[in-house]
Amino acid sequence: MPAFISRQLRSRSTSPTRSRSRSASPARPRAQDSTSGPQPMELKGHTQAVASVAFSTDGKYIVSGSDDKTVRVWDAAGGDMLHELKGRNYALNSVAFSPDGKYIASGSDDTTVRVWDVEGGDMLHQLKGNNYSVLSVAFSPDGKQIVSGTYEGTAHVWDSATGNLLQELKGHTSVVGSVAFSPDGKQIVSGSWDDTVRIWNSTSGAPLMELEGHNNWVRSVAFSPDGKYIVSGSHDQTVRVWDSASGAQLMVLKGLDEDVLSVAFSRDGGRIVSGGDYGTIRLWNSASGAQLMALNDNNYNVSSVAFSPDGTQIVSGSDDKIVRVWNLNSGNA
Numbered sequence: 001m002p003a004f005i006s007r008q009l010r011s012r013s014t015s016p017t018r019s020r021s022r023s024a025s026p027a028r029p030r031a032q033d034s035t036s037g038p039q040p041m042e043l044k045g046h047t048q049a050v051a052s053v054a055f056s057t058d059g060k061y062i063v064s065g066s067d068d069k070t071v072r073v074w075d076a077a078g079g080d081m082l083h084e085l086k087g088r089n090y091a092l093n094s095v096a097f098s099p100d101g102k103y104i105a106s107g108s109d110d111t112t113v114r115v116w117d118v119e120g121g122d123m124l125h126q127l128k129g130n131n132y133s134v135l136s137v138a139f140s141p142d143g144k145q146i147v148s149g150t151y152e153g154t155a156h157v158w159d160s161a162t163g164n165l166l167q168e169l170k171g172h173t174s175v176v177g178s179v180a181f182s183p184d185g186k187q188i189v190s191g192s193w194d195d196t197v198r199i200w201n202s203t204s205g206a207p208l209m210e211l212e213g214h215n216n217w218v219r220s221v222a223f224s225p226d227g228k229y230i231v232s233g234s235h236d237q238t239v240r241v242w243d244s245a246s247g248a249q250l251m252v253l254k255g256l257d258e259d260v261l262s263v264a265f266s267r268d269g270g271r272i273v274s275g276g277d278y279g280t281i282r283l284w285n286s287a288s289g290a291q292l293m294a295l296n297d298n299n300y301n302v303s304s305v306a307f308s309p310d311g312t313q314i315v316s317g318s319d320d321k322i323v324r325v326w327n328l329n330s331g332n333a
């Protein structure tokens with residue numbers, strides 16, 4: 001049986017525990033933020049918690065992965081479910097569209113990365129070589145490679161066409177929960193439960209830099225669209241912005257009272273979205289660090305957030321089994 005870990009981990013320990021199950025009940029109550037925003041469109045169909053969501057590069061589709069062992073593809077405009085991709089016996093932890101929108105990569109507790117055809121819904125490749133849960137997946141900008149982060153504390157780079165393993169990135173001392181390519185494809189950023197963010201050479205697999213500052217698990221990382229910055233979200237209840245060239249910490253976005261589970265830049269780089277415990281989604285100005293908006297997702301933990309390509313929408317995935325699409329033009333963003 002593969003070694004796996006539930007994402008519903010809230011207590012801090014010296015090493016990750018596998019004993020806590022993902023809860024179907026809301027996160028503990030919290031005071032509502034004074035800043036309100038738009039009401040979302042709800043995409044319903046998953047039967048367990050939604051772990052990961054993403055927009056296609058043309059903004060027409062949304063993909064979601066869930067603890068119900070399915071990947072689902074939705075029409076972003078109308079909210080209709082277009083495909084339900086099955087074939088797994090374990091929970092889904094991460095999903096990502098290829099840059100051309102033709103393929104989906106998924107990472108699961110079954111220790112594999114799978115590549116799916118969007119139009120037909122068929123599984124094309126099953127990438128094997130991990131011994132533990134795959135918690136994060138991302139395509140390179142040219143779509144030729146996939147990077148995956150695992151529970152065992154390593155990241156792997158794969159050829160997306162052949163499924164061959166190209167590199168193994170070693171250096172983290174705990175779970176690698178988030179990975180992403182730089183916009184030019186030359187680097188990979190990883191966030192780990194060892195409290196660090198690391199940057200790697202994507203071709204050689206060599207470690208380039210270790211970014212220290214968080215004092216709890218790093219749950220999510222992303223490059224800015226121009227590649228100059230990295231954003232990270234952590235269980236230390238902060239969002240941090242880093243200089244990707246020097247590794248300097250440029251900004252700490254504070255004032256949160258929730259663990260941060262997911263972060264993303266808008267395509268123009270001007271905003272950051274964060275999702276976390278208590279159902280909170282926050283929108284930030286990436287230059288000033290000012291909070292622009294706070295949205296509440298029914299007090300259920302928000303495991304994943306992403307911007308639409310045009311920046312007018314945010315998609316979120318929550319423990320209450322629902323994918324939500326927020327139209328920022330109808331609020332005060």
